[in-house]
Every structure is written in C-alpha cells, then in structure tokens.
Amino acid sequence: MSNPTAAILIIGNEILSGRTQDTNVNFLAKRLAARGIELAEVRVVPDVPHRIITAVVQLRASYSMLFTTGGIGPTHDDITSECIAAAFGVPWEIHEETFAAMEAYMGKEHFNAARQRMATMPRGAKPINNKISMAPGFTIGNVHVMAGVPKIMQAMYDALEPTLPTGTPITMRAVYGMGILEGAIAAGLSAIQDRFADVDLGSYPFRRDGAGGVAIVAKGTDPKLLESAIAEVSQLLAAQGFDPIQGEPE
C-alpha cells in the first residue's frame, strides 16, 4: 500500500495511571482507515516536556502525519503547545486572531493569564476550529494538535478531516469459525496469506458467552482481493468440518 501514514501521540498521565480508558485511538483508527490513511503507530507518554518533544520529533519524521491528543487546556499540566513549539524550534507566542476571539467571547475581565496561555501557539500554527469548544487545537506542519476529551477531539477531527490527504480506503472482511482452534488451521491460513501478498490476513481467537472460536480478518485496499481471500479461508474452515460465518469485522 502506498497510502499516507499516520501516528497518534497520546499525552496523558491519566491513561498511564489507569484512571482513564482511552477511546480516541479507536475513533481515529476507524476514521483514518476510511480515508485511506494507514495508522502505523501509537504512543502514550506522560506530561513531561522532554518525553513529549522527543516523541513529536521522532513520529512526525517517521510518518506522513502526526495527531496528538491531550494537554491543550489552561492548567499547569497542559504543556503540549509549548512542547510542539520546542519540537519545531519556533517561538511560542500569542496567536493574535485566537487571542482576540477568546477575549471577545469571554469578556476582558475573565480573560485571565491562564486563558491567555490557551491563545499562545507555536509560530506558524493554524487553529483547528470546532463547534463545541474554545479549546485551542491547531495544525503546524504535519502535526495536528487536538484535545484529549473525546467529544472535543472528535469535533476537531471532523473539522480537520477535509484538509487531510487521502489514500485508497482500507477495508476489512471477516469470517468466523466457532469452536475452531487456531492451531488446526494455521498452515492453511499461512498458505492463503502467501497467495495474497496485498491482503493482510489476521487471525484472532475470541471467547464469547462461554464459547470460543477464531475470527479471520482480511484487511486491505482492494475489496475484490479481500473477498477472494475470505472465500479461500471459508473453504479451509469448511474442509476442516467447521461452518464458516462471514460477516463484518467488529
């Protein structure tokens, strides 16, 4: 696949402490796949400047684009914006347009120093507008800086999406075999994978309501190839005496 690639950097002590269950990765993974952008890496780092800066420098150099989530509010632990400036080696300065808009919205008397920090961005940043929050997301170079709160992050991604490059949408087809054990079909699956170089064939054991089985998922950019690969997997399951159930991968 020659699709654009992406990484996600989650800046979040609350994920590392176990306080919060991340859901932003799953949301972005699905939306990026539908746009033909390959999510190639995710990292979670704490609210520590050198950790954030190093990760931004590495990830934005390694992939077509980087999305960050978290750390853009007005409190002392919101340090993403100045870390992005450091990663780009540009000044961190008042973004005049955002400053004026926030001041007008809040009123001069409530627009205190902490809130003015939210209007401070790396030089060259372009704000990501969203309809539900004043949270100051922005794009600079190939880095998209978004909120950590899922609803605000999602609104920002909605605003951002039309500006992103597109690739061939990445889709999936799946077949389920109840009661099957991976070890019984591994050789056959491997042979099918060898015949379909452009399909990414994954095998995932699952348990549900006390019963177990295996989901075989074909992922790729050519729906016809996915159908063909899944048809072969279904034959493999049937030949082993199992009833293959085709369906959407979930």
Next chain:
Amino acid sequence: MSNPTAAILIIGNEILSGRTQDTNVNFLAKRLAARGIELAEVRVVPDVPHRIITAVVQLRASYSMLFTTGGIGPTHDDITSECIAAAFGVPWEIHEETFAAMEAYMGKEHFNAARQRMATMPRGAKPINNKISMAPGFTIGNVHVMAGVPKIMQAMYDALEPTLPTGTPITMRAVYGMGILEGAIAAGLSAIQDRFADVDLGSYPFRRDGAGGVAIVAKGTDPKLLESAIAEVSQLLAAQGFDPIQGEPE
C-alpha cells in the same frame, strides 16, 4: 518517585485498524500502580518484524521492565516470539519442557508444525504458566511476553505479578467541581502544584449527562500528601464559590 518503571508494547494490527478497542493497557496500568510500578510509556506497533524488534530494544533499555501483548499464537501473523529472540540476539529454539507438555496435552497426532511453533522460544526464556490457556507467554530478561486476548493476558499477569519488583504503591485522590471551568482555577492550581513537588496534580474537564465540570486528581506515593493537596484544592474551589465533591478517582 524512585519506583521501578515499565512500558507496554502492544503488537496488534487489530488495534491500529480500529477493529479492536484495547483494554489491556487500562488493566495493566491499574495493577502496576497498585504494585508501585510506574507505567511510563505505551506503544502500539503493527505485526512487522523490524518495528517490533526496534521497539523491544528501545523500551527494554529505557525502563525497568517491558510487557508485550499479542502475537504469540500459532498462526502466520504471530511473530512476537521470534522478534524477541532477534531483539535479544539469542537463538529461537524448541523449549523442551513446553514442547513435551503441549504434546502430552494435545496428543501427538494434533501437535502439528504450527503448534510446535508455539513451543519455540528465545533461548533463556522462562514460560509464564497460566490456568486458562496453553498460550506460550514467557519472560526473558526484563521482558514479559503475554497474550493479546484480555482474559489470557490477565491470567498471565496474575501468574507473573509475584515475580515483579515492588515499589511504593501509587494512589490517587480526586475532587470534582461541577460547573467549574479550568481557566478560572488554573492559577490557583498551579500554585498548589508548586507547593507539592511530590504530588502529580492533574486537571481533567469532563462532561456527563449534559453537565460539565473539572476533576482534579492528585497522584503519588504518599497518601498524606495527596490528602493535603486535595484539601487545598477543595479550599480553592470553595473560595471560587463551587462545592467541592471529594471522591475516588474513576
């Protein structure tokens, strides 16, 4: 804090594709915190050998220990074990004890080549026994290789936990202010953080049932300091006319 540190490496195309919502990080984060081990980084990489090997080499050098999840089954996409061998520069070879146990359990006629692969481990690996699965988790050096299926991973962690180093348990205390905006308390919070160098004070806006507020979470290894910091935050909220609600962080 001079607690031991840990990283998690998730080897999982299914997380990056959006097919699966990861829950292993949250489980491990809580259990590690309770044992006094600081979870310092998480990475998700695809089932690609050089990506796995590079991440293992980097993460195990950077932290006291590394946990990997995923990729230890018998199918062609299960490549974690050989990648760990490559990362350690040791041969990948039959683990005699595991081989014998699996052969006895499955019977010689079902113990095919794919299943024999599951009994193949990096030289020096020590199997992680668990009660619910034959999945071949193992420990080598400071790397703990676990299954991706949450129930199996959890059983492996249960078996592994007594062998891990311990630190001072990391706990949290929280106070919630409904209707509060972060920008109104940011300066006060920052001053409290400055007075409590050994407490990690985080501020997390939330929305629930249409109402919004902020959760202030104090994290650290000294419960008395956490109480003191949260008491000061409660006073700050009260001084702003808000009703502070103390509770367990969730």
